[in-house]
Amino acid sequence: MAQHDPAAAQHGRSVPRLHVIVGASPPADTLAMVDAALAGGAPCVQLRVKSVSDRDLHALAVAVVARCQHAGATCIINDRPDVALASGADGVHLGADDLPVAAVRELAGARLLVGGTARDPGTARNLAAAGADYLGVGPVYGTQTKDGLPTPFGPDGLAPVAASVDIPIIAIAGITVDRIAEVVAAGAHGVAVAGAVTDAADPIEATRALVAALAQHPATRSTARRHPATETHPATQTHPATQRQSATQSQPETQPASQPTSGRRR
Numbered sequence: 184m185a186q187h188d189p190a191a192a193q194h195g196r197s198v199p200r201l202h203v204i205v206g207a208s209p210p211a212d213t214l215a216m217v218d219a220a221l222a223g224g225a226p227c228v229q230l231r232v233k234s235v236s237d238r239d240l241h242a243l244a245v246a247v248v249a250r251c252q253h254a255g256a257t258c259i260i261n262d263r264p265d266v267a268l269a270s271g272a273d274g275v276h277l278g279a280d281d282l283p284v285a286a287v288r289e290l291a292g293a294r295l296l297v298g299g300t301a302r303d304p305g306t307a308r309n310l311a312a313a314g315a316d317y318l319g320v321g322p323v324y325g326t327q328t329k330d331g332l333p334t335p336f337g338p339d340g341l342a343p344v345a346a347s348v349d350i351p352i353i354a355i356a357g358i359t360v361d362r363i364a365e366v367v368a369a370g371a372h373g374v375a376v377a378g379a380v381t382d383a384a385d386p387i388e389a390t391r392a393l394v395a396a397l398a399q400h401p402a403t404r405s406t407a408r409r410h411p412a413t414e415t416h417p418a419t420q421t422h423p424a425t426q427r428q429s430a431t432q433s434q435p436e437t438q439p440a441s442q443p444t445s446g447r448r449r
Contacts, residue, residue, distance in 0.1 A: 198296065198317040198351040199227035199257050200373030200397045203380050203390060206232040206261075210243050216381055217247050221254040223390025229276060229375065231261040244270035259296065267295055274298060276319060288314035302333065302340075304347035317351040319375060320344050323366060324357025338369035345370025351402075363396040372402045 203220040205213050205228060217228055230247050232240055244260055248270050251258035259274040260267040264287045267275040274296030277284060284299045291297065299310035301318045310318060322335045335356065345352040351372035358366065358374040366374060376393060383389035 198353070198372060200402065201225055201390075201393055202227045202229050202259065202353060202373065202375035204229045204231050204261075204375055204377040205247075205381065206230050206243075207377070207381065210239075210246075213243065214246055214250070216386060217250050219386035220380055220390050221250060221256055223380075223387040224394045225256060225380075225390050226394075227257040227259060229259045229261055230272075231377075237266070240266055241269055244272060248272050257296070259298065264291055264295065264297075267291075274316070276300070283313065284310050284315045285313040298353070301344055302336070304343050307344050307348045311348040311350050315350060317353055317372070318344075318348065319353045319355050320371070321354060322356030323354045324362065338365045341366060341371060342369040360392050360396045363393070364400050367397075367400040367402060373397065 203225045205216045205220065207213075208216065213230075213232075220228055228247060228251055230244055232243065235243075240263065244258075244266050248258045251273075252271075257273045259276050260270065260272045261276045262278060262281050264275045264277075264282060266272075268291060272295070275287060275291070276298040277287060278300050282290075284297055287295070287297050296316045297314060298317045298319055299313075299315035301307040301310055301320055307318055307320070320341055322333065323337060323341055324335050341352070341354055352370055353373050353375050354366040354369075354371040355375040358376050359379055363374060374393070374397070379393065380386050380389045
């Protein structure tokens with residue numbers, strides 16, 4: 184099995200502290216929302232799309248990757264390591280029913296950031312041992328963005344999961360600006376949000392507020408033991424331009440679409 188080098192997998196980048204999840208809208212609206220999030224300073228965009236053809240998903244992923252690359256942000260594809268690799272994305276986030284982390288690490292080697300999903304310390308430890316670079320942990324709070332989730336466990340449930348591993352924890356579900364302080368205090372490195380940005384009257388300003396709140400509450404848990412070459416960066420710091428395999432460097436770059444100035448784009 185391929186050896187996992189966490190520092191190489193991240194190409195010298197830290198796991199971003201703010202992940203903005205997009206993809207619930209038609210492609211044109213999804214791209215407009217990506218532009219808004221990036222204009223607001225989002226260091227990472229996660230593309231989560233269900234029930235579309237592989238060809239359409241790949242086309243959308245390529246467009247999102249180009250926008251993130253232009254902004255110097257990280258792009259993560261949810262569920263699909265094949266699409267992440269084919270589109271030149273920086274990483275993939277895996278749910279409980281997706282391919283195992285170890286299998287994706289074997290497939291992707293150090294080319295992708297690989298995120299896992301955990302809800303308890305045992306699962307978190309197993310995923311970290313399998314080669315995950317970070318873990319999405321939740322639902323921390325109730326949310327209307329995704330159906331069929333388990334009962335939210337709050338910061339008290341987040342804390343033991345965060346304490347069980349030495350890789351970054353990204354708190355997810357129901358995260359708002361007012362809740363960032365308590366999830367960071369519970370051990371979260373950062374947060375993943377959907378509705379807090381996509382349902383906002385002004386997605387750009389909503390993103391800026393989340394970025395500012397994370398900057399006011401720096402992550403206190405060190406990840407040096409797991410990622411010796413990685414530092415924790417505040418969400419306001421500009422991330423390096425994405426380093427890509429030579430096969431993707433020749434991919435034409437798509438210029439950002441016009442950025443929405445206000446209102447929800449659907």
